[in-house]
Amino acid sequence: MNITNAVLKTSKLKELNDFYKKTLSFTLQDETANSFKIQLGISTIEFTNKNVKGNPYYHFACDIPSNQFHEAKEWIQRRINLLTEDGEDEIYFTNLHAKSLYFEDPAGNIFEWIARMNDNPTSSQPFSLNNIQKLSEMSLVVSNKIAIAESLKDFHIISRDNAEVTANSLSFMGDQKTKVYLLLTNPGRRWLFSNKKSVVFPLDIRLDASIILGVDETNEFYIRKILNE
Template sequence: MLINRLELSTLDLIPQRDYYANVLELPVHLEGDSLLVKAGKTDLIFHQAPSDWTGEYHFCFNIPENQFPYAKAWLSSRIPLLKDDKGNDEFKSQSWNATSLYFKDVAGNILEFIARHDQKNSVNSPFNSGQILQVSEIGLASKDVIAFAKELCAKLGVSVYKQDPNDTFTPIGDEDGLFILPVEERIWYPNTGVPARMLPVKVDVEVNGKAFRLEGVPYEVR
């Protein structure tokens, strides 16, 4: 599953533009009430939210499977990394065969770099923003995770990823693109204090050559 386009809301476009251009060094274009960030294969778009809007998203970027230590050094020289309650700032998943780190943008969104070691995408050049390959995860909260996962799997033709369905946290999709489904109000990992909420999104995905769009609150697939 490829996430081709991800549209989110934010309160202030100018700091977001400066962050994604200067910290992550990604191509950006601000026009009117929208900010386009080119994140590898994904168009990441922030729309101006109303002044009373609140909320933080979780989304993730794939990086080459062999570049985690270099990506960590590159990013940690620019901004603080998020840590768990034991002070760890890198996280290895045996079941996913992946290594991750977490950080925040200026809007408080929980971002992630993940190196998925089963992917054959190694590179030998020093890490830079060109190795941010795509948005590979977006968090979508719900009140009934298992029912929501079942509905999305049926409509998209995908499966639960590397675990059994769980009523507090279930990922669906594959290593190129995942919908991360937590129960509403579950705190985003690691130790962020940020609850998962049903926030407005628009996601264009491609599954086996077919295009789908998920949007709205509650979320619907079209």
């Protein structure tokens, strides 16, 4: 399972456009009056203000080369300030053998860069945005987590390491092969390295297995196969 594209709502399209294009130097794709995309390796994220309500924000993560965490950290710190947790601006996940850093964009999205030491390919090129490998985590906030987890299982999207899916935990849902996950949670959970809590906002997530899923504009979860591809 890989995420090919995620469509996220925003009420701050111009601010995001300036941030990703001017501050971080992304080359924006498919830019219109109501949306634009950024490339994250084999994945893309599209920000749109079409039919937006309120001030949506999301958590998402991208993979960077396993040997370039510190180089990537220096690169991003030359442009913006990192988020901190207990005075630290990075974290080491012992169970994953991975390091992450976090920053926030003008819409309040929590963007994580993660180097999985045992899983992500290395790079011999100086770090740049071209070294980002893929969108490897995308938040999926729903109001009925247990039922949604059962729906995902029908599409072979299961909890990492077959961990029990409980109402109050953060569940990493994937296919156990690609290390790409939907971060399934109920509302009200605080995102790491942030004072923001998980809230249900509309989004669309397209997977390379001809699956599209997400939360519609009435805040209801959906998942379906894409036919005739």
